[in-house]
Structure formats: structure tokens, C-alpha cells
Amino acid sequence: MTDPLLTVDAVEVRYGAALALAGLSLTVAEGSVLAVVGPNGAGKSSLARVLGGLVRPTAGTIRFAGRDVTGWGAHRARQAGLVHLPEGRGVFTGLTVAENLRMAAAIVPRSERADAVGRAYTLFPVLAERRRQLAGSLSGGEQQMISLARGLIVSPRVLVADEMSLGLAPKMVDVVFEGLSEARGAGVTIVLIEQYVHRALAFADHCVVLHRGAAAWSGPVAEATDDVLARFLGTSAA
Numbered sequence: 364m365t366d367p368l369l370t371v372d373a374v375e376v377r378y379g380a381a382l383a384l385a386g387l388s389l390t391v392a393e394g395s396v397l398a399v400v401g402p403n404g405a406g407k408s409s410l411a412r413v414l415g416g417l418v419r420p421t422a423g424t425i426r427f428a429g430r431d432v433t434g435w436g437a438h439r440a441r442q443a444g445l446v447h448l449p450e451g452r453g454v455f456t457g458l459t460v461a462e463n464l465r466m467a468a469a470i471v472p473r474s475e476r477a478d479a480v481g482r483a484y485t486l487f488p489v490l491a492e493r494r495r496q497l498a499g500s501l502s503g504g505e506q507q508m509i510s511l512a513r514g515l516i517v518s519p520r521v522l523v524a525d526e527m528s529l530g531l532a533p534k535m536v537d538v539v540f541e542g543l544s545e546a547r548g549a550g551v552t553i554v555l556i557e558q559y560v561h562r563a564l565a566f567a568d569h570c571v572v573l574h575r576g577a578a579a580w581s582g583p584v585a586e587a588t589d590d591v592l593a594r595f596l597g598t599s600a601a
């Protein structure tokens with residue numbers, strides 16, 4: 364069996380006295396999609412942040428592509444191909460759409476930048492139409508497309524997508540999933556944190572249910588039955 368692309372081993376994240384991840388362990392195989400679900404405060408965003416290098420774990424290790432990346436900052440993780448798409452979009456609202464994409468492309472070799480931005484416009488034609496508009500003037504869904512495009516521009520090996528559909532109209536959620544689908548088609552491994560549990564499970568290969576910073580259940584999505592979801596997430600999610 365090949366080694367997982369991503370391994371989280373006994374990772375702990377604390378914010379002062381608050382324990383957000385309590386020794387979480389999981390693995391993600393290359394090219395697969397892992398759905399991370401769980402009730403509010405379970406630690407989903409903390410997992411996304413620690414993978415993306417935005418917070419340092421207080422214990423445990425993270426391995427990515429055969430390397431120990433524990434404590435790497437966001438920039439280094441991103442350059443290595445471990446890209447976090449933050450909840451709340453991470454878009455520079457005072458810059459134009461084109462400037463947002465060019466900034467993301469800054470870590471791609473100069474000769475490949477124009478192509479990388481061009482691919483983003485092909486994937487999200489609405490961004491091409493609005494390339495000269497300030498990102499802040501776009502709708503929430505369109506801003507989410509900028510976020511996803513910024514992530515895809517750097518040809519990531521792993522995308523950590525945190526609540527990309529939060530606050531979006533259903534049509535825009537479809538667009539986000541189309542973008543994720545393109546990424547997956549290109550071989551990108553995805554860690555998907557998603558409020559629409561069934562939508563996430565329909566897209567993913569594996570699922571982990573977080574509860575109080577630890578894995579309460581994990582397995583292939585086919586085994587994440589409504590009974591399992593009801594047991595760990597309450598009936599509202601199932």
C-alpha cells in the first residue's frame with residue numbers, strides 16, 4: 364500500500380485554555396476527497412487552519428508528501444502544494460479580480476503565471492467578465508469563485524476547503540462544487556469541510572466526524588449511513 368499523501372498524527376491545537384483539537388489522527392490518500400463533518404465547535408476549522416499552517420499545533424505531527432510539515436507557516440505550506448481556502452474567502456476586497464488572481468500567481472514561476480491565470484478565467488468565465496471590478500463589489504458566490512481560483516492557480520496537491528458554500532445561494536453552491544470537481548479531476552486531493560453534510564458525502568470518498576476535537580467516527584462514505592450521522596451529528600444533519 365502506498366503511503367498517504369497527508370497524515371495527521373495525534374495533533375492538538377489550543378487557543379489559550381480552549382482545546383480545539385484533542386489529539387486528532389487521520390490520513391488522506393492521494394487523489395481522494397475527505398469530508399470533515401461535525402457539530403459547531405467540533406474543531407473543523409481548527410483542522411483546516413493547522414493543515415494550512417495558520418496555527419501551530421501544540422502537540423502531534425503533520426506529514427505531507429513524505430515530509431514533516433508540522434509548524435510550517437502558511438506561505439511555506441502553500442508553496443509546497445498544501446493550500447488552505449479559508450472560511451470567509453480570503454479575498455482582497457479592495458483589489459480587482461485580476462489583481463487578486465495575479466497575487467495568487469506570484470508564487471508560480473514567472474513564465475507560467477499568465478497560463479495559470481488564464482486557466483482560472485476559463486474555469487470561471489464570470490471572473491473573466493469582471494476582471495477589472497473590485498472583488499468587494501462581487502456577490503458572495505463570485506467572491507468564493509475568486510477564492511477557489513486563487514487556490515487552483517498554484518496547482519495544489521491538497522486543497523483544504525473550509526465551508527466554501529457558507530451563505531451561498533444553492534446555484535452558487537453548485538458552482539463551488541463544479542470548481543472542486545474540476546480540481547479533483549485534475550488529481551487534487553481535497554479535505555472538504557462542509558455544512559451540507561449530504562452534499563459533502565456525495566462528493567467525498569471518506570468521511571471523518573469530529574466531536575470535541577477528536578475523530579468520533581471515520582470510514583468510507585458508503586458506510587456513513589443516516590444512522591451513523593444521526594448518532595454523531597443529531598437528527599437535523601441526517
Ligand SMILES: Nc1ncnc2c1ncn2[C@@H]1O[C@H](COP(=O)(O)OP(=O)(O)OP(=O)(O)O)[C@@H](O)[C@H]1O
Pocket residue numbers: 378379381382383401402403404405406407408409410
Ligand atoms: N481564536 C480562538 N480563540 C479561542 N477559542 C477558539 C478560537 N477559535 C476556535 N476556538 C474554539 O475552539 C473550538 C473549535 O473551534 P473550530 O472553529 O475549530 O470548530 P468548528 O467545528 O469549525 O466550528 P463551527 O462549525 O462552529 O465553525 C471551539 O470550542 C471554539 O470555541
